[in-house]
Amino acid sequence: MKEADNLSGDAAMQHLDEMTCLMYIERQLDRARAQEVSAHTQDCTVCRTLLRALERESRLLTRAMVEEEEALPARLAQFQERARKSMQWIWTVAFGLAATGVYALYAWYVEPLQRELEKAGFGGSNLLSLLIFQGAFWKGWQPMITLLEVLALVIVAGFTLAFFRRRVRRGSALAVVLAGFCGALLLQPAPALASEMRKGESVGVSRDETIRGDIFLFGDRVRVDGSVDGDVFLFGNDAIVNGHVKGDIIAFAKFLQVNGDVDGNIRAFTNTMTIRGAVARNVLTFVDILNLESAAKVGGSLTIFVENLTLEGTLGRDVLMFGKHFTLSGKVGGGIRMKGDELTINSNAEVDGPIRFEGNKEAEVATGANLASPVEFHKLEHKPRYMQGHYYVWRVIWTAAFVLFGVVLFLLMPKFAAETVAAAELFGAPIGLGVLIFFGVPLAAIIACITVVGIPLGIFAAGFWLLMLCTAEIVVGTVVGIWILGKAHDTAGLIGRMALGLVLVRLVYTGLEQMHVIGLLTGLGILMWGMGAISLALYRRLQPAIAGGASGPYTPPLPPNTTVGGMQPA
Amino acid sequence: MSAPGKTEPTEAIARARTGDADAWGALYREYAAAIFRFCRRALPTREDAEDATMDIFAKLMRDNKLLQYDQSRSFSAWLYRVAANHCWDVLRRRKTRQDKETDDLENVPLEHPDPNQLDKLIEQRTSEEVRRALDKLGARARMALVMRYYSDMSYDEIADALGVRRAFVGVVLLRARHELRQALGQSGALAAGGTS
Numbered sequence: 001m002k003e004a005d006n007l008s009g010d011a012a013m014q015h016l017d018e019m020t021c022l023m024y025i026e027r028q029l030d031r032a033r034a035q036e037v038s039a040h041t042q043d044c045t046v047c048r049t050l051l052r053a054l055e056r057e058s059r060l061l062t063r064a065m066v067e068e069e070e071a072l073p074a075r076l077a078q079f080q081e082r083a084r085k086s087m088q089w090i091w092t093v094a095f096g097l098a099a100t101g102v103y104a105l106y107a108w109y110v111e112p113l114q115r116e117l118e119k120a121g122f123g124g125s126n127l128l129s130l131l132i133f134q135g136a137f138w139k140g141w142q143p144m145i146t147l148l149e150v151l152a153l154v155i156v157a158g159f160t161l162a163f164f165r166r167r168v169r170r171g172s173a174l175a176v177v178l179a180g181f182c183g184a185l186l187l188q189p190a191p192a193l194a195s196e197m198r199k200g201e202s203v204g205v206s207r208d209e210t211i212r213g214d215i216f217l218f219g220d221r222v223r224v225d226g227s228v229d230g231d232v233f234l235f236g237n238d239a240i241v242n243g244h245v246k247g248d249i250i251a252f253a254k255f256l257q258v259n260g261d262v263d264g265n266i267r268a269f270t271n272t273m274t275i276r277g278a279v280a281r282n283v284l285t286f287v288d289i290l291n292l293e294s295a296a297k298v299g300g301s302l303t304i305f306v307e308n309l310t311l312e313g314t315l316g317r318d319v320l321m322f323g324k325h326f327t328l329s330g331k332v333g334g335g336i337r338m339k340g341d342e343l344t345i346n347s348n349a350e351v352d353g354p355i356r357f358e359g360n361k362e363a364e365v366a367t368g369a370n371l372a373s374p375v376e377f378h379k380l381e382h383k384p385r386y387m388q389g390h391y392y393v394w395r396v397i398w399t400a401a402f403v404l405f406g407v408v409l410f411l412l413m414p415k416f417a418a419e420t421v422a423a424a425e426l427f428g429a430p431i432g433l434g435v436l437i438f439f440g441v442p443l444a445a446i447i448a449c450i451t452v453v454g455i456p457l458g459i460f461a462a463g464f465w466l467l468m469l470c471t472a473e474i475v476v477g478t479v480v481g482i483w484i485l486g487k488a489h490d491t492a493g494l495i496g497r498m499a500l501g502l503v504l505v506r507l508v509y510t511g512l513e514q515m516h517v518i519g520l521l522t523g524l525g526i527l528m529w530g531m532g533a534i535s536l537a538l539y540r541r542l543q544p545a546i547a548g549g550a551s552g553p554y555t556p557p558l559p560p561n562t563t564v565g566g567m568q569p570a
Numbered sequence: 571m572s573a574p575g576k577t578e579p580t581e582a583i584a585r586a587r588t589g590d591a592d593a594w595g596a597l598y599r600e601y602a603a604a605i606f607r608f609c610r611r612a613l614p615t616r617e618d619a620e621d622a623t624m625d626i627f628a629k630l631m632r633d634n635k636l637l638q639y640d641q642s643r644s645f646s647a648w649l650y651r652v653a654a655n656h657c658w659d660v661l662r663r664r665k666t667r668q669d670k671e672t673d674d675l676e677n678v679p680l681e682h683p684d685p686n687q688l689d690k691l692i693e694q695r696t697s698e699e700v701r702r703a704l705d706k707l708g709a710r711a712r713m714a715l716v717m718r719y720y721s722d723m724s725y726d727e728i729a730d731a732l733g734v735r736r737a738f739v740g741v742v743l744l745r746a747r748h749e750l751r752q753a754l755g756q757s758g759a760l761a762a763g764g765t766s
Contacts, residue, residue, distance in 0.1 A: 017682065018680070018682055018683060018744060019740060019741070019744055022740060022743065022744055022747075023740055026725075026740070026743075028725060028740060046685055047685075049685035049686060049689055050683070050685035050688070052685075052689060053683075053685050053688040053689040053692055054688075054747075056689065056692045056693070057688070057692050057747065058719060060692055060695065060697070060700055061700065061715060061719040061750075062719045062720065063697050064697035064698075064700035064701050064704070065607075065611050065701075065704075065715075065716060065719055065720040066607075066720065067697050067701075072602070072603050072606060073606070073616070073620050075620050075624075076602055076606060076620055076623055076624065415633065415634055415637075418634070418637050419587075419588065419589060419634055419637075422587045422588050422637065423588045423589075426588060489638075536588065537588070537589065539589075540588055540589020540590065540591075541589060
């Protein structure tokens with residue numbers, strides 16, 4: 001009876017439309033409208049029923065969607081492992097591409113350019129070109145080139161396989177390009193590789209022996225009396241070359257004597273080195289004592305890091321020296337540039353080019369010396385840097401340069417930059433890793449270079465280490481900027497924080513630098529922190545796959561809030 | 571939007587942001603099932619859902635999208651939003667003839683349901699039947715219902731994901747419900763003709 005009354009009352013009133021009811025149970029109405037609806041449904045059975053039905057419908061929908069009727073597919077459970085493999089493959093490809101690219105760059109551009117430059121008479125006294133682009137140091141590339149070719153072949157095979165297996169999709173065009181690139185690379189004729197290796201307590205090349213190709217000699221005593229129609233690589237305590245070397249000499253020895261003729265260059269890391277023979281091209285050494293005796297003739301230039309240099313023989317071109325004492329009694333066909341303590345030029349010396357000496361006291365020049373021009377002397381100043389005005393000018397210039405460098409890096413690699421900064425914010429891990437990288441990488445690079453075949457790897461590692469060294473301050477600066485301005489939400493924000501932080505870091509460091517030990521420790525701390533963060537970000541990039549077991553326990557979906565009618569929440 | 575009693579995986583997120591593989595593993599184990607079910611409801615086939623789930627996590631890892639996540643908000647809500655955007659992109663890319671027909675239907679005026687018959691229908695239908703009916707809906711209708719009633723996304727978030735005005739979300743949801751009822755085979759009976 002009561003129900004019938006209600007229904008007869010309902011017939012007289014205006015009912016709510018379905019949208020209003022839905023908005024009410026979804027809490028999307030404003031307070032006033034929600035109160036109206038609430039009041040209306042107190043009296044109206046029809047609308048109350050509709051509200052209830054809509055709410056039940058919502059719950060039914062949620063229940064139907066949330067209920068688990070299917071197990072998590074095995075494919076998803078295996079996804080982690082597949083992702084790991086997939087990412088490893090991508091990084092292998094990336095490495096292969098980079099390596100082949102470097103080789104192609106060298107083979108197609110650098111080497112021909114270098115040949116042209118040498119023909120034109122350039123090169124010889126430039127340390128970088130000596131180290132990287134000239135002569136025998138490249139010989140170590142040969143095994144690497146073979147390795148690269150194998151790697152390129154593997155990449156081509158991998159891409160082809162993946163290409164036909166589907167799933168490359170967006171990467172297929174890249175695959176074709178890469179395959180073509182690697183194919184072209186493989187068509188490049190590989191130079192013949194002929195080398196010989198000898199090991200022992202006492203090893204060498206006997207007087208009546210002729211070696212066709214390069215030779216590697218490892219021993220306590222190494223002696224080359226015969227002829228070598230290639231390069232000689234010496235590793236030993238006591239090394240003597242009496243024979244004729246038609247290529248270069250690369251030596252890592254405590255004592256090195258070169259009495260014979262060398263048609264190429266000498267590159268040596270030794271304690272004491274004496275040259276009595278004729279060297280057709282250049283000499284580059286890191287050595288304690290170097291003597292070019294009166295019989296010695298070097299056709300090219302002399303680039304040396306040395307404690308004591310005595311030059312009595314003849315040098316065709318320039319001398320570039322960093323060291324302590326230089327005594328000149330012979331002939332220099334070019335000029336001399338020296339930074340060191342003392343320069344003594346004896347009466348029988350002859351220098352055909354300009355002489356520039358930067359040292360503690362003026363050069364001693366004997367009266368009979370035959371010089372093309374007087375010695376240009378620059379005294380080394382030992383005034384504290386902070387007392388010099390230009391120090392601050394340069395600090396400003398360098399700060400601006402770092403900011404600019406940071407902007408370029410952040411724009412080029414916004415994601416990696418953000419990852420690196422995020423890694424830096426972990427503090428402990430990047431600093432720990434930074435210590436390892438700071439000391440470990442140069443050591444590893446030196447060891448790699450000693451193995452000769454690892455020279456490219458060593459140079460690459462050292463170069464990368466230097467790059468990290470230059471960018472470390474930028475990373476730390478960005479973290480400091482974030483401390484001040486808070487989290488950045490985009491690259492522009494990150495750049496702003498980097499600029500602010502970097503200026504502050506350099507400002508503080510300029511102050512601390514005057515307090516020697518504290519300045520040094522601060523500087524090291526900044527470098528290690530930044531380098532560690534970069535390394536950590538790189539490591540994460542190289543290990544992007546998710547780890548853990550194949551499949552975890554099922555996590556039920558998160559149930560939504562039940563819909564309860566009312567006004568829009570504040 | 572987290573489940574009751576469920577805490578946010580703040581530490582795992584922070585570590586995953588730096589690319590920590592273990593942290594990614596933890597997040598994947600925690601959320602993969604829920605995201606798969608979201609995709610399963612939103613996309614037409616199981617294979618699509620599997621692909622989408624993998625794509626979502628792969629993209630998250632590869633692009634380190636976690637950097638875009640605001641830690642002051644719910645992680646699962648953010649993850650559902652990412653999933654919703656991805657699924658909607660997938661659906662839009664393969665806009666089928668059926669979807670076009672559905673678009674045409676959106677101009678048809680809605681009939682007011684009979685509350686009692688609607689109540690009765692809801693009472694009679696099982697979850698299984700509703701799931702089957704959901705599969706028959708157009709992409710936008712299904713997507714809207716899944717976003718609202720599975721992942722509890724707000725109207726703003728739904729509007730954002732579907733690319734419609736916020737004020738239009740209610741209409742989309744109401745039309746989706748009508749489509750659902752029709753798919754349940756009762757729309758004719760329900761439409762008893764304007765009680766208002």
